[in-house]
Amino acid sequence: MTRPSAVPPPVTAVLDASSRWLPARLGEVEELLRQTVAGHGEALTEDATATLSAGGKRLRPMLVLLCAGEAGGAASVRAAAAIELVHMATLVHDDVLDEAPLRRGLPTVAASSGRDRAVATGDLLLARAFALLADAGDRRAVELLTEASVALARGELAQRQDAFDLEIGESRYLERCRLKTATLFECACLLGHDDPGLRAFGAEVGLAFQLLDDVLDVCGPPERTGKARGTDLLDGTVTLPLIEAAASDPGIRDVDLHGLDPAGAEALCDRIAATGALDRVRARALEMVATGKRRLDAAAFAPEQRQLLGLVADGVVQRYS
Amino acid sequence: MTRPSAVPPPVTAVLDASSRWLPARLGEVEELLRQTVAGHGEALTEDATATLSAGGKRLRPMLVLLCAGEAGGAASVRAAAAIELVHMATLVHDDVLDEAPLRRGLPTVAASSGRDRAVATGDLLLARAFALLADAGDRRAVELLTEASVALARGELAQRQDAFDLEIGESRYLERCRLKTATLFECACLLGHDDPGLRAFGAEVGLAFQLLDDVLDVCGPPERTGKARGTDLLDGTVTLPLIEAAASDPGIRDVDLHGLDPAGAEALCDRIAATGALDRVRARALEMVATGKRRLDAAAFAPEQRQLLGLVADGVVQRYS
Numbered sequence: 001m002t003r004p005s006a007v008p009p010p011v012t013a014v015l016d017a018s019s020r021w022l023p024a025r026l027g028e029v030e031e032l033l034r035q036t037v038a039g040h041g042e043a044l045t046e047d048a049t050a051t052l053s054a055g056g057k058r059l060r061p062m063l064v065l066l067c068a069g070e071a072g073g074a075a076s077v078r079a080a081a082a083i084e085l086v087h088m089a090t091l092v093h094d095d096v097l098d099e100a101p102l103r104r105g106l107p108t109v110a111a112s113s114g115r116d117r118a119v120a121t122g123d124l125l126l127a128r129a130f131a132l133l134a135d136a137g138d139r140r141a142v143e144l145l146t147e148a149s150v151a152l153a154r155g156e157l158a159q160r161q162d163a164f165d166l167e168i169g170e171s172r173y174l175e176r177c178r179l180k181t182a183t184l185f186e187c188a189c190l191l192g193h194d195d196p197g198l199r200a201f202g203a204e205v206g207l208a209f210q211l212l213d214d215v216l217d218v219c220g221p222p223e224r225t226g227k228a229r230g231t232d233l234l235d236g237t238v239t240l241p242l243i244e245a246a247a248s249d250p251g252i253r254d255v256d257l258h259g260l261d262p263a264g265a266e267a268l269c270d271r272i273a274a275t276g277a278l279d280r281v282r283a284r285a286l287e288m289v290a291t292g293k294r295r296l297d298a299a300a301f302a303p304e305q306r307q308l309l310g311l312v313a314d315g316v317v318q319r320y321s
Numbered sequence: 322m323t324r325p326s327a328v329p330p331p332v333t334a335v336l337d338a339s340s341r342w343l344p345a346r347l348g349e350v351e352e353l354l355r356q357t358v359a360g361h362g363e364a365l366t367e368d369a370t371a372t373l374s375a376g377g378k379r380l381r382p383m384l385v386l387l388c389a390g391e392a393g394g395a396a397s398v399r400a401a402a403a404i405e406l407v408h409m410a411t412l413v414h415d416d417v418l419d420e421a422p423l424r425r426g427l428p429t430v431a432a433s434s435g436r437d438r439a440v441a442t443g444d445l446l447l448a449r450a451f452a453l454l455a456d457a458g459d460r461r462a463v464e465l466l467t468e469a470s471v472a473l474a475r476g477e478l479a480q481r482q483d484a485f486d487l488e489i490g491e492s493r494y495l496e497r498c499r500l501k502t503a504t505l506f507e508c509a510c511l512l513g514h515d516d517p518g519l520r521a522f523g524a525e526v527g528l529a530f531q532l533l534d535d536v537l538d539v540c541g542p543p544e545r546t547g548k549a550r551g552t553d554l555l556d557g558t559v560t561l562p563l564i565e566a567a568a569s570d571p572g573i574r575d576v577d578l579h580g581l582d583p584a585g586a587e588a589l590c591d592r593i594a595a596t597g598a599l600d601r602v603r604a605r606a607l608e609m610v611a612t613g614k615r616r617l618d619a620a621a622f623a624p625e626q627r628q629l630l631g632l633v634a635d636g637v638v639q640r641y642s
Contacts, residue, residue: 093444114481117481117482119414123410124471135467142455143456149448149451150449150452
């Protein structure tokens with residue numbers, strides 16, 4: 001399985017379009033992330049460095065930096081690193097729960113170092129995130145990030161609670177996405193700049209991100225996503241593509257998710273795709289991104305920031321087109 | 322298996338000796354704990370309320386309140402609740418790792434609600450702890466508690482890393498206890514009142530607490546501890562009683578911990594006890610408590626506080642006598 005490249009195209013587009021300050025500051029975030037996970041014992045350094053290197057799009061740090069603008073300085077770098085640490089912590093813990101062997105095409109901490117070490121590694125990343133902000137006295141940032149972490153954990157709990165329940169409807173699904181994903185995007189924007197327009201932008205883009213992620217789980221392909229198709233279905237996670245598909249093909253609700261094997265999950269993916277549900281969910285996500293970008297118009301900041309945030313939002317969509 | 326009573330004798334002794342303010346404030350801590358875990362969805366409320374009710378000695382909150390004194394007010398109540406939430410989070414996560422069926426004689430969250438929900442519940446308790454302090458703007462408290470949480474996670478990682486390794490020596494063991502237990506006791510004292518004497522007191526009492534806990538794992542009895550003898554051995558955790566025992570009965574180092582079953586673990590407990598190691602470890606712990614109490618003499622505060630802190634320290638010992 002090919003590992004996705006370290007810097008995905010949408011990020012490159014933003015970096016190409018930006019002035020010098022943004023790539024320089026993203027570099028500082030990387031450096032701070034590395035420093036933060038170093039010096040806490042070999043085991044953590046090893047596990048966390050692997051997680052760091054597995055890359056990811058650094059979308060949330062980029063939102064922090066862009067919303068803060070060039071004047072954001074060291075505080076924006078700290079906030080950007082802290083939010084990525086929280087995001088990494090949840091990934092590490094998710095992999096413990098899902099017993100996922102791969103994340104972004106590389107072995108997960110849970111798979112390579114054991115579930116036990118992965119729980120502790122996630123805890124440490126979370127604690128380091130808060131410590132990073134608390135030590136610098138960034139009171140408002142600590143407040144925003146702790147609230148977002150509460151939402152994240154609530155979202156995870158809700159997802160576990162809803163597992164294998166095909167009666168889950170759209171509003172419950174959207175509430176879960178808000179808790180699990182959109183709140184952290186919202187938080188990234190607010191960490192950069194406390195503005196209701198930016199909050200709304202973050203929330204819409206975050207929700208779109210989760211919808212598209214759920215589409216991608218159904219349509220793959222594995223060489224781009226780094227994981228098998230239908231992974232969510234095997235975990236019992238009922239997502240919008242499934243809910244939408246069941247609206248036009250009600251027999252889908254009779255499938256016993258508990259009894260699925262990987263081949264059965266792929267077959268269910270094909271059945272979902274055959275209903276046209278994926279296009280409908282994609283269209284919903286595009287509409288969310290468009291709404292989010294309109295909310296940016298109301299926010300007061302430099303034209304370059306608005307343009308680059310628009311590119312980030314487009315990148316979320318392009319990644320899945 | 323009998324559930325240990327909600328208020329263990331040492332705590333009662335402290336409450337009996339104290340003025341009215343301490344029990345009143347402990348009541349406020351309980352109320353704040355209940356409020357804090359409520360309102361985050363049914364699943365959490367259920368799991369966390371069970372964890373809260375399982376009781377525990379509320380030793381750490383009591384240390385916060387006593388070190389803060391009567392003048393500590395609402396800030397000391399918040400700090401006391403926050404440190405107990407962090408402690409609860411680590412217990413919930415520990416039980417996920419150890420796959421423990423019982424904690425304090427009651428089913429663990431991991432056993433009753435599944436490992437997946439337990440990981441998310443622990444994350445939420447942790448995030449709520451920081452949010453509680455951050456929202457109130459208790460900057461120094463956030464700093465202290467995040468640093469302690471980092472130490473806790475490092476201690477957990479170290480314990481997993483050292484598992485089943487009979488070459489682990491005393492200094493490594495003590496370092497692990499410092500990270501895993503003593504730092505949170507130290508933090509409790511500092512949250513109450515930032516004083517080097519109190520820090521030293523907390524560190525010594527916390528270390529003694531862990532040593533005695535490890536003795537108790539070997540000598541039981543289950544009706545008092547709420548878990549089977551030799552649970553640590555079955556998890557591969559090498560503790561001071563085992564290290565001490567191996568010094569006079571070197572054959573112990575040849576035991577294959579991986580191959581232990583519960584009966585084998587009990588037999589190993591008997592073999593450890595036969596070397597007199599338990600008395601030697603108990604004596605070390607008593608010496609630590611005495612050292613801790615001496616350090617209190619240097620701290621400047623009301624005689625009642627010093628007397629009550631001494632009772633708490635004695636309580637740690639008496640619980641195990």
